[in-house]
Amino acid sequence: MELKWNDAEKLTEWYEKNHRTLPWRENRDPYRIWVSEIMLQQTRIEAVLIKYQIFMQELPDIASLAKVEDDKLMRLWEGLGYYSRARNLKKCAQVIMQDHGGEMPHTYEQLVRLPGIGPYTAGAIASIAFNEAVPAVDGNVLRILARYCLVEDDIRSAETKKILQDALLPVYAHDGVRPRSLNQGLMELGQLVCVPNGAPFCAQCPLAENCQAYAQGRTQDIPFRSALHARRQQERTLFILRDGKRFLLHKRADNGLLAGLYEFAGIDGHLSEEDVRKKMEEKQIAVWHLKRLPDAKHIFSHIEWHMQAWEIRTDELRNLDLPEDYTAYTKEEMALAAIPSAFKTYIDYYGLRSH
Numbered sequence: 001m002e003l004k005w006n007d008a009e010k011l012t013e014w015y016e017k018n019h020r021t022l023p024w025r026e027n028r029d030p031y032r033i034w035v036s037e038i039m040l041q042q043t044r045i046e047a048v049l050i051k052y053q054i055f056m057q058e059l060p061d062i063a064s065l066a067k068v069e070d071d072k073l074m075r076l077w078e079g080l081g082y083y084s085r086a087r088n089l090k091k092c093a094q095v096i097m098q099d100h101g102g103e104m105p106h107t108y109e110q111l112v113r114l115p116g117i118g119p120y121t122a123g124a125i126a127s128i129a130f131n132e133a134v135p136a137v138d139g140n141v142l143r144i145l146a147r148y149c150l151v152e153d154d155i156r157s158a159e160t161k162k163i164l165q166d167a168l169l170p171v172y173a174h175d176g177v178r179p180r181s182l183n184q185g186l187m188e189l190g191q192l193v194c195v196p197n198g199a200p201f202c203a204q205c206p207l208a209e210n211c212q213a214y215a216q217g218r219t220q221d222i223p224f225r226s227a228l229h230a231r232r233q234q235e236r237t238l239f240i241l242r243d244g245k246r247f248l249l250h251k252r253a254d255n256g257l258l259a260g261l262y263e264f265a266g267i268d269g270h271l272s273e274e275d276v277r278k279k280m281e282e283k284q285i286a287v288w289h290l291k292r293l294p295d296a297k298h299i300f301s302h303i304e305w306h307m308q309a310w311e312i313r314t315d316e317l318r319n320l321d322l323p324e325d326y327t328a329y330t331k332e333e334m335a336l337a338a339i340p341s342a343f344k345t346y347i348d349y350y351g352l353r354s355h
């Protein structure tokens with residue numbers, strides 16, 4: 001079973017007539033398309049819209065991205081999660097500056113060789129910016145094809161992905177294919193009509209006539225997706241150290257979870273009040289006042305943090321003998337630091353940011 005040419009054509013026309021106006025569709029600048037595709041991975045479109053506009057104002061081209069300071073980049077990415085995406089964008093921009101004279105390569109083959117650009121992103125840039133006849137297959141496209149072709153196997157498996165991609169490929173060899181509109185049509189259909197959660201809107205779908213899952217009333221149980229491994233649960237204790245004016249922040253290591261971002265000091269495990277006092281004593285930090293703050297939970301893709309937090313009022317933070325990855329910041333300075341949303345409960349508790 002494969003996507004019929006007639007249906008590919010209907011989907012292409014549907015997109016050309018009905019598509020939404022989105023900021024990255026204002027022109028065909030491959031840089032704008034690239035950044036939007038990376039931002040939209042694993043992030044809802046509503047969350048991306050405003051962030052994207054600000055990002056484009058601050059870093060309007062590859063050259064500005066290649067030389068942006070890491071802290072500024074992290075701030076621009078704040079709230080979108082998966083920060084390694086931003087770091088990889090910058091690395092890739094640097095390679096484009098060095099090896100391609102600052103100009104985004106024009107073909108899928110060249111794009112897919114760049115660091116951080118996989119087959120989906122290369123396909124999206126090549127087709128949308130340069131109208132190259134290549135697919136851009138992501139989870140949305142796999143879901144549509146699994147339903148259309150009634151493929152019941154696990155959509156997470158490599159074999160199923162291959163079967164579904166093969167079902168799509170023949171239409172790109174057709175003379176009349178308009179890759180730019182076809183690929184964006186698939187993306188738009190997956191976001192608005194053949195949706196992942198809840199029932200798809202088949203009555204509005206240009207593929208409905210030949211969609212097998214629709215014909216057989218199976219749209220709710222296809223695609224089948226095997227369960228992911230359970231997330232690791234991790235207990236954390238945060239020490240929110242402050243003096244009259246400043247809060248203590250720790251800059252995380254440059255690799256691993258939340259790499260290079262700022263956080264409140266903390267350790268693994270949950271501590272009693274007595275243990276917190278002992279810990280401060282070990283560090284020779286005077287505890288003037290100790291207060292337990294509300295608990296918080298943050299879910300990452302593979303790990304869940306269960307946080308208990310203690311506010312610790314102490315002496316002038318700047319007088320403490322601190323390791324170099326710890327810095328005392330005023331509220332105003334903290335508003336500019338890239339603190340990930342994992343700490344939102346405490347950011348909000350202290351009103352440390354206006355958004």
Ligand code: SF4
Nearest residue numbers: 194200202205208211
């Ligand atoms: S007819 Fe329904 S299930 Fe089939 S592709 Fe369209 S929206 Fe998805």
